[in-house]
Amino acid sequence: MPQFLETTATDFEAQFQTLLNAKREDSPDVDDVVAGIIADVRARGDAAVLELTERFDRVALTPETMRMTPEEVAAAADDAPEEVRAALVLAEERIRAYHERQMPSDESWTDESGARLGWRWTPVSAAGLYVPGGLASYPSSLLMNAVPAKVAGVQRLAMVVPTPDGAVNPAVMAAAQIAGVDEIYRIGGAQAVAALAYGTQTIAAVDKITGPGNAFVAAAKRRVFGRVGIDMIAGPSEILVIADGDNDPDWIALDLLSQAEHDESAQSLLITTDAAFGKAVAEAVDKRLETLERRAIAGISWRDYGAVIVARDLDEAAALSDRIAPEHLELCVADPDALAEKITHAGAIFLGQWTPEAIGDYIGGPNHVLPTARSARFSSGLSVMDFLKRTTLAKMSADSLRAIGPAAEVLATSESLEAHGLSVTARLSKLNR
Amino acid sequence: MPQFLETTATDFEAQFQTLLNAKREDSPDVDDVVAGIIADVRARGDAAVLELTERFDRVALTPETMRMTPEEVAAAADDAPEEVRAALVLAEERIRAYHERQMPSDESWTDESGARLGWRWTPVSAAGLYVPGGLASYPSSLLMNAVPAKVAGVQRLAMVVPTPDGAVNPAVMAAAQIAGVDEIYRIGGAQAVAALAYGTQTIAAVDKITGPGNAFVAAAKRRVFGRVGIDMIAGPSEILVIADGDNDPDWIALDLLSQAEHDESAQSLLITTDAAFGKAVAEAVDKRLETLERRAIAGISWRDYGAVIVARDLDEAAALSDRIAPEHLELCVADPDALAEKITHAGAIFLGQWTPEAIGDYIGGPNHVLPTARSARFSSGLSVMDFLKRTTLAKMSADSLRAIGPAAEVLATSESLEAHGLSVTARLSKLNR
Numbered sequence: 001m002p003q004f005l006e007t008t009a010t011d012f013e014a015q016f017q018t019l020l021n022a023k024r025e026d027s028p029d030v031d032d033v034v035a036g037i038i039a040d041v042r043a044r045g046d047a048a049v050l051e052l053t054e055r056f057d058r059v060a061l062t063p064e065t066m067r068m069t070p071e072e073v074a075a076a077a078d079d080a081p082e083e084v085r086a087a088l089v090l091a092e093e094r095i096r097a098y099h100e101r102q103m104p105s106d107e108s109w110t111d112e113s114g115a116r117l118g119w120r121w122t123p124v125s126a127a128g129l130y131v132p133g134g135l136a137s138y139p140s141s142l143l144m145n146a147v148p149a150k151v152a153g154v155q156r157l158a159m160v161v162p163t164p165d166g167a168v169n170p171a172v173m174a175a176a177q178i179a180g181v182d183e184i185y186r187i188g189g190a191q192a193v194a195a196l197a198y199g200t201q202t203i204a205a206v207d208k209i210t211g212p213g214n215a216f217v218a219a220a221k222r223r224v225f226g227r228v229g230i231d232m233i234a235g236p237s238e239i240l241v242i243a244d245g246d247n248d249p250d251w252i253a254l255d256l257l258s259q260a261e262h263d264e265s266a267q268s269l270l271i272t273t274d275a276a277f278g279k280a281v282a283e284a285v286d287k288r289l290e291t292l293e294r295r296a297i298a299g300i301s302w303r304d305y306g307a308v309i310v311a312r313d314l315d316e317a318a319a320l321s322d323r324i325a326p327e328h329l330e331l332c333v334a335d336p337d338a339l340a341e342k343i344t345h346a347g348a349i350f351l352g353q354w355t356p357e358a359i360g361d362y363i364g365g366p367n368h369v370l371p372t373a374r375s376a377r378f379s380s381g382l383s384v385m386d387f388l389k390r391t392t393l394a395k396m397s398a399d400s401l402r403a404i405g406p407a408a409e410v411l412a413t414s415e416s417l418e419a420h421g422l423s424v425t426a427r428l429s430k431l432n433r
Numbered sequence: 434m435p436q437f438l439e440t441t442a443t444d445f446e447a448q449f450q451t452l453l454n455a456k457r458e459d460s461p462d463v464d465d466v467v468a469g470i471i472a473d474v475r476a477r478g479d480a481a482v483l484e485l486t487e488r489f490d491r492v493a494l495t496p497e498t499m500r501m502t503p504e505e506v507a508a509a510a511d512d513a514p515e516e517v518r519a520a521l522v523l524a525e526e527r528i529r530a531y532h533e534r535q536m537p538s539d540e541s542w543t544d545e546s547g548a549r550l551g552w553r554w555t556p557v558s559a560a561g562l563y564v565p566g567g568l569a570s571y572p573s574s575l576l577m578n579a580v581p582a583k584v585a586g587v588q589r590l591a592m593v594v595p596t597p598d599g600a601v602n603p604a605v606m607a608a609a610q611i612a613g614v615d616e617i618y619r620i621g622g623a624q625a626v627a628a629l630a631y632g633t634q635t636i637a638a639v640d641k642i643t644g645p646g647n648a649f650v651a652a653a654k655r656r657v658f659g660r661v662g663i664d665m666i667a668g669p670s671e672i673l674v675i676a677d678g679d680n681d682p683d684w685i686a687l688d689l690l691s692q693a694e695h696d697e698s699a700q701s702l703l704i705t706t707d708a709a710f711g712k713a714v715a716e717a718v719d720k721r722l723e724t725l726e727r728r729a730i731a732g733i734s735w736r737d738y739g740a741v742i743v744a745r746d747l748d749e750a751a752a753l754s755d756r757i758a759p760e761h762l763e764l765c766v767a768d769p770d771a772l773a774e775k776i777t778h779a780g781a782i783f784l785g786q787w788t789p790e791a792i793g794d795y796i797g798g799p800n801h802v803l804p805t806a807r808s809a810r811f812s813s814g815l816s817v818m819d820f821l822k823r824t825t826l827a828k829m830s831a832d833s834l835r836a837i838g839p840a841a842e843v844l845a846t847s848e849s850l851e852a853h854g855l856s857v858t859a860r861l862s863k864l865n866r
Binding site: 080081083084086087088090091094097098101102104107109111115116117119122124125138139140171207208226228229233248250251254255257258260261262288292293294298336337340343344345346347348349350351352353354355356357358359360361362363364365366367370371373375376377378379380381383385389390391392393394395396397398400401404405406407408410411412414415416417418419420421422423424426427430 | 513514516517519520521523524527530531534535537540542544548549550552555557558571572573604640641659661662666681683684687688690691693694695721725726727731769770773776777778779780781782783784785786787788789790791792793794795796797798799800803804806808809810811812813814816818822823824825826827828829830831833834837838839840841843844845847848849850851852853854855856857859860863
């Protein structure tokens with residue numbers, strides 16, 4: 001991977017293309033295994049889920065113990081340190097306040113023909129939330145999925161979380177309590193996704209499933225899509241920082257490493273207008289990598305996919321950024337608002353030196369579930385809209401049908417759809433009688 | 434298929450389940466063929482597209498003739514009858530007026546901590562529109578896809594439409610002109626989808642692909658999803674009419690047949706509170722089927738998937754409707770607005786006797802691309818939102834970082850993501866120095 005690029009170099013375009021096209025995901029092909037698991041859960045329900053849970057998570061459950069009781073949730077949550085709980089409470093408040101502003105409004109109006117038109121938003125009735133077990137079990141991700149669902153008005157939010165060898169994450173349980181999750185099942189993997197999508201004797205089916213997971217979970221979500229709605233399938237995390245020379249190199253290094261430490265396949269990029277500053281950041285990254293707890297992961301990510309790009313000016317930086325369409329974009333420049341105006345494709349923008357990306361992961365308010373792998377060109381982060389659906393409304397008066405009905409008859413005839421036309425003609429005949 | 438059901442019957446629930454679970458789609462497995470076509474287009478670009486077009490559409494094109502010139506489009510459009518053009522102009526105006534009201538607004542506010550938060554909507558830069566050739570080539574569908582894209586602000590709208598044996602549909606060309614489609618390529622099938630998704634020497638890649646197509650097109654859209662955005666994969670059309678006894682049975686019969694005539698797999702259902710009226714509608718359907726042009730198709734659809742359900746009252750009808758979650762719902766009752774209030778899951782609702790569903794297909798204003806196969810439980814019809822994406826914005830002040838940063842540090846530590854925490858700590862250290 002090219003580590004230090006200058007846009008003035010003759011081979012820059014080729015190097016940049018290499019960066020853009022780096023295949024960072026190695027998704028193992030687990031589709032056949034997952035298809036078998038889903039078929040098994042559809043056929044045998046609880047029995048299949050319990051067997052698979054015993055096999056994969058080494059936990060023996062019954063239909064009665066599959067779901068955690070409120071007392072069990074409370075006891076587990078009590079093990080979370082008080083300062084963690086307080087931080088989760090603040091995070092939930094801020095995420096809720098942000099997402100409450102996303103609620104769209106219903107509309108209804110009467111046009112000049114006398115037709116009443118509009119639409120109405122309603123929440124999904126039941127949503128399922130996948131929460132990974134083990135190392136990648138993040139209470140912050142739980143909040144980012146659960147809070148928009150609850151703000152949207154989802155009545156039933158059912159969460160699944162595997163408990164390998166019986167291990168429960170106290171902070172995750174505290175977050176579930178704070179967010180108001182309605183049901184918690186200690187199951188995971190493709191079997192949990194299948195149970196949510198199709199239902200079992202114990203778990204009622206949901207209408208939509210969101211939340212991150214491993215390759216089995218992702219494959220299962222793809223397979224049940226259509227039966228239920230799903231959120232995007234997220235790829236490895238990415239950050240692009242655009243910084244001028246007037247920054248602390250160590251701050252920017254830490255911002256880059258905060259994505260790199262997620263995953264060996266994460267990508268951290270810096271575009272700077274100051275070559276010397278770029279070199280200073282690269283040095284600061286190396287220095288931090290000497291001591292960082294997750295230096296093994298972060299080091300591989302930075303080595304394989306990281307880069308510093310020196311641009312002529314901020315206009316060029318903005319144009320490169322739009323070609324990258326980053327998941328996270330940090331603008332550490334003198335006038336970040338002006339630069340943001342020049343950006344078209346980004347999942348989330350963090351403006352100015354006091355807004356490290358990590359603020360957005362936890363506590364800022366906006367959602368941290370964001371489009372990866374250049375998909376910010378056409379998609380958005382998670383929001384209340386993911387838990388709402390729109391019903392369009394139309395009510396013709398006799399006058400409005402008289403006014404616009406004939407055009408519908410003409411178009412139906414031109415499309416050779418006779419009954420479409422006749423359904424209008426029959427009514428107009430009565431009106432014109 | 435049960436044709437006449439009464440909710441008071443002891444076996445009603447079983448019969449209703451049969452209706453709900455009817456597998457109406459027989460999607461041939463063309464995935465391997467499609468994968469090969471996509472790989473070929475990625476590898477060879479124009480050459481592959483042109484060869485496949487010659488093979489499947491029996492049309493010999495060159496890179497120069499693949500795209501229609503404005504003169505060719507105009508000449509083809511001129512063959513559309515004047516009344517069809519006038520109807521398309523009215524339809525475009527009404528669809529545009531409706532969708533303009535859907536444009537969401539950008540938001541920006543400063544919270545009590547001093548953090549500026551908000552979001553911004555931007556259009557997809559380039560969209561691809563698939564338009565089928567042959568019998569199912571509908572100008573109305575073109576408008577329903579193209580108008581929301583243009584209202585959203587999509588700068589480049591590239592349309593593909595196969596021209597088997599050179600045949601061009603004049604009404605489709607007129608609709609493309611009226612809607613302001615920017616580029617038209619006379620190609621179709623999986624090769625056209627691949628060309629839009631990956632680009633060729635002649636066709637620049639787009640960011641999002643929408644529009645209906647056959648099994649090959651649907652499989653290709655599924656495969657390129659991720660590289661580009663796609664709209665939903667629509668299943669066979671459906672209508673549910675809820676009617677009291679105070680309706681003309683022939684009108685309701687025609688409304689049912691206007692879906693049945695689309696496709697042998699379409700489903701037309703009537704729920705009525707008046708058994709005698711239900712029987713009268715069934716008789717009217719049979720009578721119309723004697724003469725309807727598309728009686729072969731409509732007859733099979735009605736025989737295999739159609740049904741009349743007699744309900745105790747409108748509350749029961751509304752509850753059944755929500756279990757069906759119909760694509761199209763027509764409410765032909767004395768107080769349709771009151772009944773609509775009781776409905777939660779439906780793609781589009783048509784209120785009252787003067788609003789046959791066909792009005793919504795052509796000229797009402799709302800979109801006719803709607804969720805099928807019970808997916809109205811979790812998804813919505815096509816809208817300007819499908820051509821927009823949201824970028825979230827966050828800008829901390831030094832004070833706001835001081836206020837909420839410590840909570841981010843706590844959560845980062847609890848998730849063992851050290852660099853996340855350090856990126857905040859480094860900044861707070863300077864502030865507190």
